[in-house]
Amino acid sequence: EDQVTQSPEALRLQEGESSSLNCSYTVSGLRGLFWYRQDPGKGPEFLFTLYSAGEEKEKERLKATLTKKESFLHITAPKPEDSATYLCAVRTNNAGNMLTFGGGTRLMVKP
Amino acid sequence: EAQVTQNPRYLITVTGKKLTVTCSQNMNHEYMSWYRQDPGLGLRQIYYSMNVEVTDKGDVPEGYKVSRKEKRNFPLILESPSPNQTSLYFCASSFSGGAGNTIYFGEGSWLTVV
Numbered sequence: 034e035d036q037v038t039q040s041p042e043a044l045r046l047q048e049g050e051s052s053s054l055n056c057s058y059t060v061s062g063l064r065g066l067f068w069y070r071q072d073p074g075k076g077p078e079f080l081f082t083l084y085s086a087g088e089e090k091e092k093e094r095l096k097a098t099l100t101k102k103e104s105f106l107h108i109t110a111p112k113p114e115d116s117a118t119y120l121c122a123v124r125t126n127n128a129g130n131m132l133t134f135g136g137g138t139r140l141m142v143k144p
Numbered sequence: 145e146a147q148v149t150q151n152p153r154y155l156i157t158v159t160g161k162k163l164t165v166t167c168s169q170n171m172n173h174e175y176m177s178w179y180r181q182d183p184g185l186g187l188r189q190i191y192y193s194m195n196v197e198v199t200d201k202g203d204v205p206e207g208y209k210v211s212r213k214e215k216r217n218f219p220l221i222l223e224s225p226s227p228n229q230t231s232l233y234f235c236a237s238s239f240s241g242g243a244g245n246t247i248y249f250g251e252g253s254w255l256t257v258v
Binding site: 069075132 | 189250
């Protein structure tokens with residue numbers, strides 16, 4: 034059974050304090066790892082897709098990396114508007130187009 | 145603008161009263177699905193559809209029905225809602241085929257069953 038675990042569950046940062054969010058996975062045949070941002074009461078908003086170990090993607094203050102067992106979402110010099118829940122999900126050979134989600138990391142950035 | 149649109153956004157209903165949550169996408173996507181999101185359990189897939197007239201169960205299909213008669217629409221039907229179906233529901237869509245096809249989500253539908 035595919036499993037995705039995110040840590041920490043919640044993270045409180047000061048504005049400008051860089052950090053990383055972790056997504057570890059145990060799956061059979063990874064076809065893609067996705068990062069989403071979710072604001073309260075809204076649908077998940079797509080950020081990145083990573084396909085293979087060693088791959089990196091960047092967007093503004095966010096950088097996603099992938100190894101064979103985990104992915105990191107690095108946040109450089111965060112701003113209060115980066116506050117959200119960040120979701121990691123995998124698509125695997127087991128599950129067709131279905132995404133298996135982790136529990137998310139709730140990020141709060143204080144000014 | 146690319147959109148996945150759900151209705152209603154908010155609904156309070158009573159146990160046993162049939163309801164339908166509609167979902168429509170304007171991106172000509174083949175693949176559509178429904179998720180529910182619950183505290184501590186994350187997002188879990190209810191049903192999905194690979195194309196018109198093709199549907200299949202996800203992880204938590206009990207108590208739900210779906211239909212896919214048109215490519216753009218994928219309604220979620222609760223024939224006899226129960227309180228344990230109180231949740232936040234998301235419809236999602238993407239192009240089929242290819243591991244990297246981005247899945248787009250709607251804004252969510254808050255459902256309370258009393």
